[in-house]
Amino acid sequence: MTVTSAERPPLDETVLSAISPDLVPGVSVEVVEQAASTNALVVERARAGAPEGLVVVTEHQTAGRGRLDRSWETPARSALTFSVLLRPTAPTRSWPWLPLLTGYAVDKALKAAGFDAGVKWPNDVLIDDRKVAGILVERIETEQGPCAVVGIGINVGLTADELPVPTATSLSIEAGDRGAPDRTALLVDVLASLREAYDTWQAGGDLAGMRLAESYADACVTVGRDVRVDLPDGSVLAGMATAIDPSGHLVVDGPSGRVAVGAGDVVHVRAAG
Template identity: 45%
Template sequence: MDSPWSDLDRPPLRVLPLRRALLGPGGWSALDVVASTGSTNADLLAREDAPDGSVLVADHQDAGRGRLGRTWSAPPRSGLAVSVLLRPRRPVADWPLLPLVTGTAVVDALVELGVQARLKWPNDVLLEGPDRPGKVCGVLAEVRGERVVLGAGINVSLRTDELPVDTATSLVLAGARSADRDTVLRRYLRALRTRVDAWAAGEPVLPAYRAVSATIGAQVRAHLPDGSALEGLAVDVEDDGRLVVQDSGGTRRRLAAADVVHLRRR
């Protein structure tokens, strides 16, 4: 029988203290923690009556989804699978900035934990530095009608032999000050609340994103939705969230969607 306490180094999240810390004025409207689910994003999207500011967290997510239909999973309680539901009042044309807002909030939280975090366009959070650099988090935004769900999966205590790919890492491997998932979740949700509120108020969000971008200034290969690839220098992320890549001939292309590989920094 699988018990939540079968791995003493990976205790379950403590829902009541989390609710006391994160719900209420200036915070989130609802917070639920489930032991296991296929996808927190899918579960929240299925709740048509969920209020703005609802949060769903899973101790274990066994069918997590990323961009381009990719799936991933991790050992129970080794990371955070967290989704929030918003009913934005800003025009739908502004919603593509929300994944960038979310990534910036993840960086805010992780920097407070003592690691060097930066963003790879459009949705990956990377850890830098001497202690196991790599991808620590992916962000996925999904829209249904007047609702948008922002999902993030953060690797917290995964060991080297548990990583899904060689380019991944975790907070433990990168030497973070804390691997307590309650602490990481609180820092992330508070940072996200601040960033989302600023976006909702019409404040510019791209300056903060650009400041922590690992893509701007890098030579990249962008795999485009039509199957072609573009190599060049990533020169900017524009105010609508599009990546600007300059090829060897000096031509600049604005990309709304692509799978980007970093080749080297300029």
């Protein structure tokens, strides 16, 4: 069964316009009816000098982009599709943590909403091993300095026949009779969770880094599994994913010993078999 956009309520712009400072400090939300890519819109705003905390959310994204330039489109009002502008002051060497902490923040918000979610390293969010949310982080150079555009897409109200691939799911499907959460409330919760994780990461220090790595590892369904890691040169790293190191790398124990791989160094990570 396909649900029409008329049966899917729009985002509550009144609530979202008042999101800062009462609900999520330092955030301002702009809602657009349709966009090819919210990341592309925020990149434009960033280069024009927009401040940190800008959020652009669309009711209908028509040409979304993921890792490796994969693209997709979801029915209007069936998903939460938005991008956040961040201007980190943390050292550049720690920026690889951004996609991981974003995935952790989404996972935390979904758990709070009653879903048995988990993070697949580095940043997909799963429910029962099926993808419910994806994340794309882009580093952009601007006159004000480098910034990060964090794109997040969460399948909220998609029906089974609207899913892009068989390995995906939606909150509506997983919620069953209790129904999918309200998209406006969920957006506020995800932004609050992201703000908390981002501020902790920005504060820096070894202790904060260790806590973030431990929290992420606890939420990561990849750790503790046999995995197959496809590398850009065509080779494959196979073994047990045993940990997330302080740099956010996935640690794999394989036939040749222990290897740590970064998110930018892999094509795919899959459960073995």
